[in-house]
Amino acid sequence: MSDRPWDVMVATCPSRTSLAKIANKWTAMIVIALAEGPLRFGALRETVDGISGKVLTDTLRDLERDGILTRTMYNEMPPRVEYELTALGRTLREPLAALGRWAEEHVETVLRARDEYDSR
Amino acid sequence: MSDRPWDVMVATCPSRTSLAKIANKWTAMIVIALAEGPLRFGALRETVDGISGKVLTDTLRDLERDGILTRTMYNEMPPRVEYELTALGRTLREPLAALGRWAEEHVETVLRARDEYDSR
DNA sequence: CTGCATCCTTAATGATACTG
DNA sequence: CAGTATCATTAAGGATGCAG
Numbered sequence A, B: 001m002s003d004r005p006w007d008v009m010v011a012t013c014p015s016r017t018s019l020a021k022i023a024n025k026w027t028a029m030i031v032i033a034l035a036e037g038p039l040r041f042g043a044l045r046e047t048v049d050g051i052s053g054k055v056l057t058d059t060l061r062d063l064e065r066d067g068i069l070t071r072t073m074y075n076e077m078p079p080r081v082e083y084e085l086t087a088l089g090r091t092l093r094e095p096l097a098a099l100g101r102w103a104e105e106h107v108e109t110v111l112r113a114r115d116e117y118d119s120r
Numbered sequence C: 001c002t003g004c005a006t007c008c009t010t011a012a013t014g015a016t017a018c019t020g
Numbered sequence D: 001c002a003g004t005a006t007c008a009t010t011a012a013g014g015a016t017g018c019a020g
Helices: A014-022 A025-033 A041-047 A053-065 A087-118 B014-022 B025-033 B041-047 B053-065 B087-118
Strands: A069-074 A080-085 B069-074 B080-085
Touching: A014 A025, A014 A087, A014 B025, A014 B087, A025 A041, A025 A053, A025 A087, A025 B014, A041 A053, A041 A080, A053 A069, A053 B087, A080 A087, A087 B014, A087 B053, A087 B087, B014 B025, B014 B087, B025 B041, B025 B053, B025 B087, B041 B053, B041 B080, B053 B069, B080 B087
Parallel strands: none
Antiparallel strands: A069 A080, B069 B080
């Protein structure tokens, strides 16, 4: 029971859905990749190593729908499409970059903990 | 190509797996729930509204394995088990709490963006 | 190049019943 | 109370072929 208007701890609160979207590895990597400026679809696919075309497309659509990034299509041949963070999306850069840094900085500690756990 | 020792953008880097674990709604909510102190299994299940027993158990095991929290079992009747963040887990409180706050603070903006997108 | 449609496989989550 | 085990369901992810 909370009197806050929005509470991610409440299963049916829309903010819970919102949290589920941003607390996601693909979202995190895409936002990190776009942190320094717009990227084309292909560049994004290379930067976010290992992502499939389908998942990249799906995730980008979701993020566009939620107002986190914009999709700009240029009528050229061959086609060129650029994705860029919106003002809203830029407010996500810091929290998500922090998660990425955490993963990189603490990976050795985590691996050690895992080894120790498994050897018990 | 990066010369950093660990890089989440590299698909096979262990830090990528680590990012996948923490960039997860259940992990975020559990860490947020434990931010102010240890909680019992049942209290955790109530706080993280909507989580099933199985998912809570599985996620707690994973987090314990990675050294993010500890599980302490008291030989009482009925049994009592407490979960508590480790020093490592406490370093996750801020970044994950930031995600939760973002979801709550920006939910209306996101909902508006979504409506606008869908009406196009 | 971008990316949609389709089909398929795997992983995540949920429901239920049962035990120390 | 805090699980475990099992089964069923759903969601996420991947592969391929084709189109603008």
